[in-house]
């Protein structure tokens with residue numbers, strides 16, 4: 423007979439969402455009288471990283487540094503961005519910048535600095551590959567706990583048992599169908615831009631390269647500018663369906679939708695009301711670009727005309743009808759001008775797809791539990807405390823972060839509510855865990871049961 427440690431919580435993914443949760447859990451453990459929650463996190467990357475593939479040198483945060491992992495909940499926490507600056511010896515210099523918007527490189531350093539305090543809790547370099555239900559001893563109709571399977575970089579499989587999950591796996595690359603069929607050769611999603619682009623465009627001494635960037639959002643604009651600046655041998659075309667690059671609305675009244683209190687307002691609406699609120703404010707986050715970057719692009723294109731060397735282009739009002747590989751390995755796009763209706767074919771050496779992110783990757787991750795979840799996953803049935811609404815006989819709690827935009831509003835995929843969301847999740851977890859505490863902290867598992875052939879480790 424083998425006994426597994428039973429965790430109170432396993433966090434899948436260790437991006438900002440679960441990092442904020444780790445901070446809040448540490449506070450919980452430090453306060454006398456609170457429930458001590460046994461927990462760990464499993465992260466695919468070998469070390470902490472926040473969108474490393476888009477960590478361009480001079481790109482700025484699109485959110486105030488005061489919306490860091492903790493400040494909105496506890497400005498006295500040692501994990502504030504201000505304390506990070508202080509400990510790094512840059513607080514006074516940062517003040518002189520007179521900016522609320524640090525570079526992403528600096529914010530990445532801040533997040534890594536916080537993450538370093540939790541190294542012992544995080545299993546880096548392991549990808550969660552599946553989750554199974556564990557039935558209650560003596561009641562085959564009740565699911566009591568979950569077994570989480572992960573695979574490390576050497577291909578070894580691990581398993582851990584938990585009574586709750588926090589799924590914080592972020593988005594998956596959204597690749598439109600027309601491009602998915604072409605394979606990945608010389609086609610890069612923006613999420614892998616920095617790690618792939620050198621290989622794709624080759625060195626500056628080689629032949630000129632024509633690169634199309636597809637998309638009208640912030641990432642597309644950042645990639646376009648980066649290509650024009652760092653690769654003198656690249657002729658870049660930014661292809662957008664809309665008639666112009668549009669600025670993100672970050673005016674103060676509109677920005678209130680990202681306040682934690684707005685989550686209650688969205689959640690209280692019926693399904694249609696939530697959808698219409700999200701649609702009404704969509705231009706705060708999707709297919710929009712920071713105004714200074716738009717102005718930078720406009721000026722760059724203007725200056726090309728002054729020097730009569732028009733190499734880079736913004737192709738507005740342009741729909742992509744087909745994408746095919748040519749015999750010489752290039753990609754031929756059929757581009758239709760959406761105003762004139764005129765279509766033409768153009769060849770490119772490479773594409774960068776800044777086509778956004780899917781927010782449904784948790785469905786695949788939780789697939790092994792589907793027979794026990796009723797229609798909770800299909801219906802996107804999530805409670806206000808971010809718990810998946812599971813049937814009564816399913817006891818484990820599954821908290822979802824970053825995939826509840828439909829129910830909790832536009833801030834769900836962003837950093838804006840992390841500090842408060844972590845607080846809400848830990849409060850819910852502590853409440854339910856203390857109710858469960860009467861149950862045994864260990865569960866018996868059969869050595870050769872559902873986990874046959876996998877390595878079992880008690881952590």
Ligand SMILES: Cc1cc2nc3c(=O)[nH]c(=O)nc-3n(C[C@H](O)[C@H](O)[C@H](O)COP(=O)(O)OP(=O)(O)OC[C@H]3O[C@@H](n4cnc5c(N)ncnc54)[C@H](O)[C@@H]3O)c2cc1C
Pocket residue numbers: 434435436437438439440464465466467471472473476482483484485548549550551590591592593641787823824835836837838
């Ligand atoms: C380029 C870029 C810039 C952005 N800038 C801002 C900004 O300025 N302000 C803002 O508010 N938001 C911004 N965002 C939005 C972004 O979603 C949030 O900043 C934040 O990353 C959300 O954190 P998360 O932990 O939910 O997701 P992520 O940061 O995506 O982290 C998810 C983690 O889960 C891991 N993971 C995934 N699957 C598995 C698995 N099966 N097993 C184990 N680990 C797994 C991933 O490796 C990753 O580390 C930006 C997004 C991008 C792409």
